[in-house]
Amino acid sequence: MKILVPVKRVVDYNVKVRVKVDGTGVETAGVKMSMNPFDEIAVEEAVRLKEKGVATEIVAVSMGITACQETIRTALAMGADRGILVETDVELQPLAVAKLLKALVDKEAPGLVIMGKQAIDDDMNATGQMLAALLGWPQGTFASKLTIDGTTASVTREVDGGLETVALALPAVVTADLRLNEPRYASLPNIMKARKKSIETIKPADLGVDPAPRLTLVSVAEPAKRKAGVRVASVAELVAKLRTEAKVI
Amino acid sequence: MTALVLLEFDAAGIKQPSRSAVAAAAKLGEVHALVAGEGVAAAAAAAAKLPGVTKVLVADAPALAHALAEPMASLLVALAPAYSHLFAAATAVGKNVLPRVAALLDVQPVSDIAGVVDADQFVRPIYAGNALATVKSADAKKVITVRAASFDPVAAEGGSAAIENVAVAVADAGSRFVGAELSKSERPELTAARVVISGGRGMQAGENFRLLEPIADKLGAAVGASRAAVDAGFVPNDYQVGQTGKIVAPELYVAVGISGAIQHLAGMKDSKVIVAINKDEEAPIFQVADYGLVADLFTALPELAAELGKG
Numbered sequence: 001m002k003i004l005v006p007v008k009r010v011v012d013y014n015v016k017v018r019v020k021v022d023g024t025g026v027e028t029a030g031v032k033m034s035m036n037p038f039d040e041i042a043v044e045e046a047v048r049l050k051e052k053g054v055a056t057e058i059v060a061v062s063m064g065i066t067a068c069q070e071t072i073r074t075a076l077a078m079g080a081d082r083g084i085l086v087e088t089d090v091e092l093q094p095l096a097v098a099k100l101l102k103a104l105v106d107k108e109a110p111g112l113v114i115m116g117k118q119a120i121d122d123d124m125n126a127t128g129q130m131l132a133a134l135l136g137w138p139q140g141t142f143a144s145k146l147t148i149d150g151t152t153a154s155v156t157r158e159v160d161g162g163l164e165t166v167a168l169a170l171p172a173v174v175t176a177d178l179r180l181n182e183p184r185y186a187s188l189p190n191i192m193k194a195r196k197k198s199i200e201t202i203k204p205a206d207l208g209v210d211p212a213p214r215l216t217l218v219s220v221a222e223p224a225k226r227k228a229g230v231r232v233a234s235v236a237e238l239v240a241k242l243r244t245e246a247k248v249i
Numbered sequence: 250m251t252a253l254v255l256l257e258f259d260a261a262g263i264k265q266p267s268r269s270a271v272a273a274a275a276k277l278g279e280v281h282a283l284v285a286g287e288g289v290a291a292a293a294a295a296a297a298k299l300p301g302v303t304k305v306l307v308a309d310a311p312a313l314a315h316a317l318a319e320p321m322a323s324l325l326v327a328l329a330p331a332y333s334h335l336f337a338a339a340t341a342v343g344k345n346v347l348p349r350v351a352a353l354l355d356v357q358p359v360s361d362i363a364g365v366v367d368a369d370q371f372v373r374p375i376y377a378g379n380a381l382a383t384v385k386s387a388d389a390k391k392v393i394t395v396r397a398a399s400f401d402p403v404a405a406e407g408g409s410a411a412i413e414n415v416a417v418a419v420a421d422a423g424s425r426f427v428g429a430e431l432s433k434s435e436r437p438e439l440t441a442a443r444v445v446i447s448g449g450r451g452m453q454a455g456e457n458f459r460l461l462e463p464i465a466d467k468l469g470a471a472v473g474a475s476r477a478a479v480d481a482g483f484v485p486n487d488y489q490v491g492q493t494g495k496i497v498a499p500e501l502y503v504a505v506g507i508s509g510a511i512q513h514l515a516g517m518k519d520s521k522v523i524v525a526i527n528k529d530e531e532a533p534i535f536q537v538a539d540y541g542l543v544a545d546l547f548t549a550l551p552e553l554a555a556e557l558g559k560g
């Protein structure tokens with residue numbers, strides 16, 4: 001079985017982003033970029049399925065500017081076999097990403113797509129569900145456990161009240177939650193090997209998709225800052241302040 | 250212009266995040282509500298009492314019993330032509346179902362909105378809430394999930410909407426519910442609680458979460474946790490507060506043994522009053538805390554339980 005893993009290049013999770021002074025977006029110039037952490041989990045899961053003999057090939061896909069190649073290289077160093085870059089300067093929103101992925105799935109015919117449940121920049125939490133819809137495939141979102149048994153994927157999902165398990169007829173789309181696994185660090189030899197793996201570059205037009213955004217950004221603002229608080233010296237002072245000053249207990 | 254809101258419910262009635270979604274939808278005009286599931290007459294009756302809802306659509310069928318995304322999405326797509334906006338709370342169910350609906354309608358969804366500007370423009374937090382984007386949708390129909398913590402829920406009673414049954418023709422889409430392991434708790438739900446007390450890695454072990462219980466009992470609080478505490482197996486996944494867990498905005502949030510990483514702050518920094526208890530006076534959590542107590546939690550928590558007992 002072939003597995004397709006979409007990987008997104010995002011601002012590193014350690015960076016505290018700043019809103020541009022003119023309110024047109026956030027500052028990304030000179031900021032450290034990394035693979036979306038949920039996508040690392042997705043790649044790891046695919047690699048483990050390959051190590052178990054369930055998967056035969058892992059294709060990592062990224063969409064966006066040329067630099068997304070670095071993200072694909074990271075996936076290749078973790079164990080993906082080859083990469084596809086859908087190169088565009090257009091700002092891609094989940095609907096466009098899902099349409100592009102659908103076109104790639106039609107071409108590549110994977111038995112499973114594993115991706116992140118959300119990207120930590122836009123926090124849309126949408127692309128996997130949308131891809132599943134466009135393909136008419138079942139979806140297992142927010143996965144904390146995945147087992148493949150022949151033609152069925154069993155997915156344990158993190159839901160509001162705890163955990164839920166669904167059985168999906170393959171092919172299916174699975175989106176990774178934090179506790180699906182702990183992604184490995186790529187070893188130096190694997191990073192070297194990854195340089196020799198192939199990355200194919202294509203354009204949205206090659207896939208017959210118009211990636212034009214449907215949402216326009218009107219403005220970006222900084223959220224209201226919290227007022228600096230006070231230190232209390234004891235538990236008794238804390239409780240007194242909560243009772244008489246904050247009046248919340 | 251009429252909006253349809255997908256409601257979630259349990260034996261106690263319509264869930265609070267869904268009542269917040271109704272409040273968000275009501276800012277635009279008329280609101281209809283959808284109750285879908287198996288054996289949902291009581292939920293439909295509860296929905297009809299929500300102020301601001303003028304009609305309740307009821308879809309009752311075995312295929313809808315577990316709110317699986319595939320049948321729920323086909324149902325919503327079938328109902329969509331009559332509506333300008335489709336809403337749901339940004340809960341596990343809403344986030345699972347609505348993007349699927351959107352793709353089937355060729356619409357770019359607007360996820361997790363924290364504000365309604367007008368029929369086309371919405372405010373949504375991005376980058377773990379470090380920026381607030383106002384976005385304008387060019388799609389004819391809008392598909393929206395609502396950050397419940399940002400909208401005061403409508404009351405549970407006061408309205409009297411008409412109830413209408415809708416036919417359900419749901420094809421098998423390859424998914425089947427197998428089972429659920431839900432955490433049992435007598436406490437209020439995290440996203441609905443007036444007070445939340447959360448423990449982090451500093452709690453050191455699952456059994457130490459017991460130290461939070463007498464305090465939670467006295468304050469009527471829900472218990473939450475940081476990702477580190479969940480990853481370490483101290484508490485189940487549904488306790489996680491943060492960018493990628495639950496978003497809460499209670500009257501009072503007490504963070505115990507939590508450092509205050511941006512991903513955690515993203516889930517609680519809109520709380521009205523924040524208290525931090527941490528032994529490291531440099532911990533970033535103190536930068537957002539209204540009241541900071543530098544102390545060892547293993548002495549502070551029993552003291553806090555005793556002090557609250559005095560009142």
Ligand SMILES: Cc1cc2nc3c(=O)[nH]c(=O)nc-3n(C[C@H](O)[C@H](O)[C@H](O)COP(=O)(O)OP(=O)(O)OC[C@H]3O[C@@H](n4cnc5c(N)ncnc54)[C@H](O)[C@@H]3O)c2cc1C
Binds near residue numbers: 038064115128215384
């Ligand atoms: C208002 C707004 C403003 C924006 N501004 C900019 C901007 O200034 N610059 C800019 O570059 N983009 C911009 N974007 C696009 C944005 O960065 C995302 O690419 C897009 O919105 C997808 O959302 P998400 O990544 O949060 O999706 P999610 O649904 O959260 O992503 C889930 C998963 O989908 C997959 N995925 C998503 N995108 C890709 C991708 N490109 N390649 C491979 N896999 C992917 C990953 O597996 C990811 O884990 C903007 C989007 C919006 C809505």
Ligand SMILES: Cc1cc2nc3c(=O)[nH]c(=O)nc-3n(C[C@H](O)[C@H](O)[C@H](O)COP(=O)(O)OP(=O)(O)OC[C@H]3O[C@@H](n4cnc5c(N)ncnc54)[C@H](O)[C@@H]3O)c2cc1C
Binds near residue numbers: 512
């Ligand atoms: C993609 C991604 C998503 C994430 N999503 C989330 C999320 O949704 N929610 C979330 O919480 N995190 C999330 N994180 C993790 C986040 O970055 C932090 O790692 C996490 O919040 C740290 O948890 P903590 O504060 O409990 O642990 P630590 O950072 O280890 O802090 C423990 C604190 O306890 C204090 N302490 C220790 N012992 C005591 C004692 N005896 N008495 C008092 N204080 C004590 C220490 O001083 C320290 O400040 C995410 C990370 C990533 C990469």
